[in-house]
Amino acid sequence: MQPMDPHGEQLRRLQALTDSDLARLDVDELLEAVLERVRDLLHVDTGAVLLLEPSGAFLVARAALGLEEETRQGVRIPFGRGFAGRVAQERKAVTIAEVDHGNVLNPILREKGIRSLLGVPLCIGEDVIGVVHVGTLEPRIFTAEDAELLQLAADRIALATRARMTHAELTAASVLQRSLLPGLLPEIPGLELAARYVPGGGGDVGGDWYDVFDLPSGRLCVVVGDVVGRGLNASVAMSRLRSAMRAYALVSDDPSEMLRRLDEQTRHFEPDVMATVLCAVVEPTLDVARVSSAGHPPPIRAVPGHPGELVEMPADPPIGLTRSRRRHTTMVDLPAGGGLVLYTDGLVERRHESLDTGLQRLMSAVVPGPAELVCSTVMGRMIGNHQAVDDVALLVVMRSAAAVTGGSLTLVEPAEPRSLRVIRHAVRTYVEALGATPAETADLVLAVGEACANAVEHAYGPGGGTVEVQLERDGPRLTVTVTDTGSWRDPRGTNRGRGTTLMYALMDDIRVDRGLGGTQVVLTTTLGRREDTA
Incomplete structure (x- = not known):
């Protein structure tokens, strides 16, 4: 043994x-x-x-x-x-x-x-x-x-x-990254939003992100960014940059100024972090976006009847790289039915292929349409059945097409101040699609806004309620009905009640019906009347 x-x-x-x-x-x-x-x-x-x-x-x-x-x-x-x-x-x-x-x-x-x-x-x-x-x-x-x-x-x-x-x-x-991506994109009348995020096939999660949020000014801010690096450190850095962008958006709605402040913060507090960021601010009229890039690939502009086009704009230095004396903002027109496609480089970069080739393929894939369809088409053409090597973030912002020739529009919103912006956007988009002049559009938006503001301010107590807006066209005549289910309160104070006077001045006719079930304000106007009498 x-x-x-x-x-x-x-x-x-x-x-x-x-x-x-x-x-x-x-x-x-x-x-x-x-x-x-x-x-x-x-x-x-x-x-x-x-x-x-x-x-x-x-x-x-x-x-x-x-x-x-x-x-x-x-x-x-x-x-x-x-x-x-x-x-x-x-x-x-x-x-x-x-x-x-x-x-x-x-x-x-x-x-x-x-x-x-x-x-x-x-x-x-x-x-x-x-x-x-x-x-x-x-x-x-x-x-x-x-x-x-x-x-x-x-x-x-x-x-x-x-x-x-x-x-x-x-x-x-992975949990951090997905928790910070918007769960539900904002609902903006006149705009359609869609997004995708796909992690790369290398196993490590990166620092790609997108964000969409509205601002107190009524503008919409959209951001796409990519932190250099992989893993948890990149995701943590991404979360801090995303939060900082939201904070700076409350200070200034100029995208170049937001990026300047973000760059200054990053270089001071996180000198080892570098990122590319693209920020676009869409005006309340929805027809213009101001765009600034910190070393990020430019967006693709979708125009009805044309292939997608790369927005020509300065590519300022990435965040955290070096002090930039000046950052630039580019004005981009957004036609009805068109929009912007924002993305991270994982969507277009391929081994053994030039970046220009990837960008050309992306531009050919961008065809104006519903935002979800645009998103699906782009991902199908650019990713298909292949595993993305790098993370991919994609954000599509599309304006509704101006194709309304008749019919009606009905909105039901909470009787809260924030709903007034939603209603004004929807009314503006509807009447512009009908061919209203800028002056007619402005009068209608103002008059409807006053009627809805009255409902928000006077109709309900702490329990709240809803305000319904219905627009109907009969030839050149347009009728707008604003309905609440609260109880009417007479104007209080010597400077109150002027909204009703303003509505009478802007519209052809106004009718106010008050009852136990609520108040109904009916506004009527004739589109094209000013041109006919000129």
């Missing part, structure tokens, strides 16, 4: 543990379980695992056995200093036969009465990701076999930890 090999048996026990028993544990559970087994195998009193921070400057206690204060107090050891810092720097096993103030930086080790220490690095290839060390309360000379066993444990800890942390970071990055 061959003699027993105690050391080989220890290695086999450790290998069996790390291969099977720990397969279902997360990072912290894995580290604690391995430390327990290492303690039993090496007959030590304490053990600890410290992982290197992303900055590479500090080792942070992640798991401890007999030294629980290390993790509870968030112990941080500078790289290259103290016992653990020395192990990480030298990338080899280090032993201390007798602990003292000169060779151990962490006071917890001394307070616990640790007399001897053995530490080895956690390495993945050439990268050090941390340190594992064990200690005894009695003086001990650790042998080469002890160091070999601990290094074996460390190698398996490193592989398992990196795999679990990578998976956790990917999950966190």
Whole structure:
């Protein structure tokens, strides 16, 4: 019978543990379980695992056995200093036969009465990701076999930890990225919005994003951006840039000024972050957008009856790259039935293919139509059945086509001040499609706005309600009916009630019907009357 090999048996026990028993544990559970087994195998009193921070400057206690204060107090050891810092720097096993103030930086080790220490690095290839060390309360000379066993444990800890942390970071990055993308795009009368986000096939989530939000001025802000880098760090940086853009949009609705402020913030607070961003602000009239680019690919302009065209505009430096003396804004006309297509470079960039080729293919894919159809067509032509190599963010903004020649329009909105903007947009789009002149359009929008404002202000109490607007055309004659279900309150104060006077001045006729079920204001006007009498 061959003699027993105690050391080989220890290695086999450790290998069996790390291969099977720990397969279902997360990072912290894995580290604690391995430390327990290492303690039993090496007959030590304490053990600890410290992982290197992303900055590479500090080792942070992640798991401890007999030294629980290390993790509870968030112990941080500078790289290259103290016992653990020395192990990480030298990338080899280090032993201390007798602990003292000169060779151990962490006071917890001394307070616990640790007399001897053995530490080895956690390495993945050439990268050090941390340190594992064990200690005894009695003086001990650790042998080469002890160091070999601990290094074996460390190698398996490193592989398992990196795999679990990578998976956790990917999950966190994906959840963060998708949580920050708009769940529901705003409903803007006269506009159609559609968007897509597809992660790349490399496994890591990137920093691509899109955002759409309305501003207090009545304008609409649309943003597409791409943070350089991959993984959780890129997603976190993306979330901060997205939030900053929303904040700066409340300060200025000039897209170049928003990007200037974003660039200044990034260079000051996050000098390691770089991103490309495209920002467009659509005017309340919907016929013009102001666009500014920070190193981002220009949008594609969709024009009815024509192929998509690349918007010619200056490409200012990316965010975080260098100080830009001036950022530019380009005015882009948005015809009825047309719009803008914003995207990140993952949509057009291909290996072994020039960027111009990708842009040409994208322009040919942009055909004006409903926003969802445009989105689907672009993704079908540009991505098809292939896995995107890089992340893709796509945002389509399309104006409704001016094709109304008759029929009616009915709106039902909450009786709240924010609804007035929605109603005014819808009325403007409807009457413009009927061929109303700019003066007729302005009169109608103002008169209907006053009637709806009265309903919002006077018809309901704290419980709220709705306001309904119906527009009907009979030849040149247009009738607008504004209905609420609240109770009418007479104007209060000497300067109130002027909205009704204004409506009488703007319309051919006004009728106000008040009843127990609410109030109905009927406005009528004749389109083209001014030209006929000129």
